[in-house]
Amino acid sequence: QVQLVESGGGLVQAGGSLRLSCAASGRTFSTSVMGWFRQPPGKEREFVAATTWSTGWTVYADSVKGRFIISRDNAKSTVYLQMDNLKPEDTAVYYCAADSSGMLTRRADEYDYWGQGTQVTVSS
Numbered sequence: 001q002v003q004l005v006e007s008g009g010g011l012v013q014a015g016g017s018l019r020l021s022c023a024a025s026g027r028t029f030s031t032s033v034m035g036w037f038r039q040p041p042g043k044e045r046e047f048v049a050a051t052t053w054s055t056g057w058t059v060y061a062d063s064v065k066g067r068f069i070i071s072r073d074n075a076k077s078t079v080y081l082q083m084d085n086l087k088p089e090d091t092a093v094y095y096c097a098a099d100s101s102g103m104l105t106r107r108a109d110e111y112d113y114w115g116q117g118t119q120v121t122v123s124s
Contacts, residue, residue: 002026002113004096009118012086016122020081022096022115033099034079036070037108038092038120045095047106049081059104064090086122093117 008020022034035050049070051058058070069082079096097111105111 004115006118024077031098032102040092
């Protein structure tokens with residue numbers, strides 16, 4: 001099993017920044033891809049960004065490209081999501097997820113483990 005714990009959410013004004021963290025524990029060696037997803041109020045969960053533990057390759061949703069950066073610290077088994085120039089439409093619960101397949105994927109159903117989520121609210 002793998003446990004994921006997100007932190008760093010909060011309330012920020014439009015144009016501001018936040019950095020989310022996702023600390024992984026347990027059988028982390030079984031995972032190869034880490035992703036961030038979000039679920040806006042009243043909407044379905046959507047892909048934000050993903051990276052691989054080994055190479056650091058990344059993929060982003062078009063809506064966050066150029067504003068968000070995903071990174072990882074292998075020594076700490078932690079993945080980060082730096083969010084800059086935040087917009088009200090970025091308001092959502094943000095979830096960290098881990099995938100064991102090795103494929104850099106945007107599909108939520110391909111991730112095996114999920115964190116409990118952290119709330120990000122961007123005021124206008």
